[in-house]
Amino acid sequence: MNGKQARRRRALWREQLEARLAQAQTATPRQVGTVGDSEVWEVGPFLMAIPTLFDDYPAAIKHAISRRRRAALHGHCDCGAERRIVNPHTVAIDHANDCPAGDDQLDALAAQHGLTVRRLT
Numbered sequence: 001m002n003g004k005q006a007r008r009r010r011a012l013w014r015e016q017l018e019a020r021l022a023q024a025q026t027a028t029p030r031q032v033g034t035v036g037d038s039e040v041w042e043v044g045p046f047l048m049a050i051p052t053l054f055d056d057y058p059a060a061i062k063h064a065i066s067r068r069r070r071a072a073l074h075g076h077c078d079c080g081a082e083r084r085i086v087n088p089h090t091v092a093i094d095h096a097n098d099c100p101a102g103d104d105q106l107d108a109l110a111a112q113h114g115l116t117v118r119r120l121t
């Protein structure tokens with residue numbers, strides 16, 4: 001494969017990833033199951049495992065998980081983070097450092113309340 005072919009292939013790959021991301025952005029999320037303390041949702045071409053929002057969680061945990069759920073299902077967070085595509089099967093949201101929905105922040109918040117929020121992803 002020469003350089004021109006490689007560039008063409010990479011451009012096609014990027015187009016396919018962007019098309020999948022666009023499908024997710026316009027999809028209506030649909031819950032398809034549960035695994036442990038997580039719910040599995042279909043969002044366009046992607047499956048998302050997100051923490052279940054339990055009624056007995058402290059208010060701060062509920063707020064963080066609620067924000068995380070909205071971000072996962074709708075592609076954007078109140079902190080400004082947007083869904084990005086990692087590969088054809090994986091998306092990610094890079095929350096701001098002070099966003100309670102971020103991995104580290106949610107873990108720290110849960111630890112303050114003696115809880116562990118298990119995530120499949």
Ligand SMILES: [Zn+2]
Pocket residue numbers: 071077078079080081094095096099100101102
């Ligand atoms: Zn966020």
